Amino acid sequence: MLAFIWAEDANGLIGANGQLPWHLPDDMHYFKETTMGNTIISGSKTFRSYNRPLPGRENIVVSHQTDFPTGVKVIPSIEQLCDLIAQNPDKQYIVTGGANLFAQLRSKVDRLYRTKIEAEFSGDTYMPAIDYSLFELSKSVVGVVDGKNKYPHTFEVFDRK
Numbered sequence: 058m059l060a061f062i063w064a065e066d067a068n069g070l071i072g073a074n075g076q077l078p079w080h081l082p083d084d085m086h087y088f089k090e091t092t093m094g095n096t097i098i099s100g101s102k103t104f105r106s107y108n109r110p111l112p113g114r115e116n117i118v119v120s121h122q123t124d125f126p127t128g129v130k131v132i133p134s135i136e137q138l139c140d141l142i143a144q145n146p147d148k149q150y151i152v153t154g155g156a157n158l159f160a161q162l163r164s165k166v167d168r169l170y171r172t173k174i175e176a177e178f179s180g181d182t183y184m185p186a187i188d189y190s191l192f193e194l195s196k197s198v199v200g201v202v203d204g205k206n207k208y209p210h211t212f213e214v215f216d217r218k
């Protein structure tokens with residue numbers, strides 16, 4: 058099965074200059090917890106923002122390039138990626154972005170892990186439109202706001218109907 062995980066602001070913004078527009082450790086913790094033990098799939102720009110394979114997870118990067126660190130599986134096309142996912146129906150593949158990859162895979166995604174941040178930031182990359190009428194909200198948990206996590210945020214899980 059194919060899932061997406063991302064955080065967006067009140068305007069659907071997800072990125073700024075190749076990085077996240079905000080600092081929200083609670084969401085980074087959620088990301089780690091949700092993706093741990095699964096296979097993560099990233100576009101090359103998102104992978105370069107990590108700068109290393111993320112431990113405890115199988116790392117796949119979709120790219121026409123080959124210069125990635127050891128421990129990363131590089132897949133050069135969406136078709137090859139979809140073949141791999143189809144061959145392993147019991148596995149959860151989690152796409153970690155970015156916008157480019159989300160846009161190409163949104164018609165195939167089964168589950169959405171969306172963190173909604175109730176604040177507005179500046180940036181250059183927005184989440185592609187998703188038809189939420191095709192999904193149902195399975196879970197919604199309000200995140201903690203404190204000295205380190207200044208923005209109200211909610212962790213939502215949607216499953217395809």
Ligand SMILES: NC(=O)c1ccc[n+]([C@@H]2O[C@H](COP(=O)([O-])OP(=O)(O)OC[C@H]3O[C@@H](n4cnc5c(N)ncnc54)[C@H](OP(=O)(O)O)[C@@H]3O)[C@@H](O)[C@H]2O)c1
Pocket residue numbers: 062063064065070071072073074075076077099100101102103104106119120121122132133134135153154155156157158159161182
């Ligand atoms: N808020 C969040 O949760 C979140 C999550 C993820 C990312 N982001 C942000 O989003 C931004 C990056 O997103 P982005 O949309 O610009 O880039 P991206 O999706 O991370 O990467 C795009 C790159 O992936 C490769 N690629 C994409 N489709 C391909 C295909 N079909 N075949 C082969 N290669 C393919 C290409 O790289 P090559 O040139 O290497 O072939 C392409 O330039 C950053 O600011 C990042 O921090 C935010």
